[in-house]
Amino acid sequence: MASTMKKPSKTAELVCAARAGHTLHEKNPIYSDPLAIELCRGFWKWVAQYRSLNRFMMNIALKKISPIIPEIIVRAKFCREVFDDYARNGLKQFVILGAGYDSLPYGDEFPTDIKVFEIDLAVTQTEKLARLTPINKNNLPHICYLPADLSVESLEKVLGNSEFDFSKKALLSWFGVTYYIPKEGYLNTLRFVKEHLAPGSAIIFDFLLPPDDIPGEWKIVAEKCGDFVAIRGEPWINRMNESDIMADLDELGFKNPKIFLPDLIEQEFVNSDFEFPHVMGFCLASLPE
Numbered sequence: 001m002a003s004t005m006k007k008p009s010k011t012a013e014l015v016c017a018a019r020a021g022h023t024l025h026e027k028n029p030i031y032s033d034p035l036a037i038e039l040c041r042g043f044w045k046w047v048a049q050y051r052s053l054n055r056f057m058m059n060i061a062l063k064k065i066s067p068i069i070p071e072i073i074v075r076a077k078f079c080r081e082v083f084d085d086y087a088r089n090g091l092k093q094f095v096i097l098g099a100g101y102d103s104l105p106y107g108d109e110f111p112t113d114i115k116v117f118e119i120d121l122a123v124t125q126t127e128k129l130a131r132l133t134p135i136n137k138n139n140l141p142h143i144c145y146l147p148a149d150l151s152v153e154s155l156e157k158v159l160g161n162s163e164f165d166f167s168k169k170a171l172l173s174w175f176g177v178t179y180y181i182p183k184e185g186y187l188n189t190l191r192f193v194k195e196h197l198a199p200g201s202a203i204i205f206d207f208l209l210p211p212d213d214i215p216g217e218w219k220i221v222a223e224k225c226g227d228f229v230a231i232r233g234e235p236w237i238n239r240m241n242e243s244d245i246m247a248d249l250d251e252l253g254f255k256n257p258k259i260f261l262p263d264l265i266e267q268e269f270v271n272s273d274f275e276f277p278h279v280m281g282f283c284l285a286s287l288p289e
């Protein structure tokens with residue numbers, strides 16, 4: 001079924017504001033995204049920008065759902081660390097699925113010999129380009145915009161109609177998406193990676209745990225967050241635990257995928273000021289070289 005989103009993604013707006021707020025106000029930030037504030041607009045820009053409004057929203061107005069926000073920050077850090085690792089090892093193609101207002105490829109330090117392919121619904125992508133224009137980042141030669149509705153268009157076709165080179169290794173970033181799409185759509189993306197991408201390619205994504213795998217005190221946070229995004233037209237519909245993911249990846253032929261559950265994420269990616277929500281996890285699934 002085609003996407004019903006008629007307006008730019010609200011969840012993309014929220015996660016961008018979360019990265020901006022973290023960068024501007026966190027005493028001991030674990031991730032810095034100085035461009036995020038440039039990509040925020042309207043009410044959420046105020047929330048990200050003004051410390052007292054930010055505190056009010058996090059501690060009072062959004063108290064029930066704000067514990068999920070560290071996931072947004074940590075996944076950006078995880079993505080950058082995996083990207084840096086692949087970049088050091090000769091990566092030349094980086095694909096962002098459901099890119100929203102991600103700013104990683106726009107930073108001054110980004111290696112511009114890596115070609116970036118951003119895929120998102122046309123309505124969100126058009127809005128992102130409008131927001132990039134005032135900071136002169138709407139026409140960077142290393143970034144290609146591929147508007148597509150991935151619920152009805154195949155990645156093979158979308159990338160096949162672009163400068164993407166199927167013979168070269170690629171890293172695909174897929175954050176903030178897998179829980180919004182049907183399981184079959186999720187499996188189709190993994191199948192595409194396995195069947196069409198060059199050896200050594202990889203996909204990284206975050207996933208939402210099923211209620212039975214969420215510890216007691218986090219269940220209510222997960223429920224409230226689910227209600228929050230559903231009211232905004234982007235309900236969570238796909239939940240998976242470690243064994244579901246491992247079984248699917250194994251069946252598809254991925255070798256030695258790495259799954260990061262909340263305990264491991266806390267050990268590897270955060271400092272002691274930070275509490276990672278025990279609601280989501282990360283996965284790095286790669287193809288042998």
Ligand SMILES: C[S@@+](CC[C@H](N)C(=O)[O-])C[C@H]1O[C@@H](n2cnc3c(N)ncnc32)[C@H](O)[C@@H]1O
Pocket residue numbers: 003008009011012015016097098099100101102119120121124148149150151152174175176177180
């Ligand atoms: C929660 S945002 C994630 C943004 C960003 N990747 C991040 O992690 O901050 C989800 C993104 O997926 C995009 N999206 C939703 N449905 C889509 C579809 N059917 N095809 C392509 N993109 C879609 C939305 O427009 C939005 O930008």
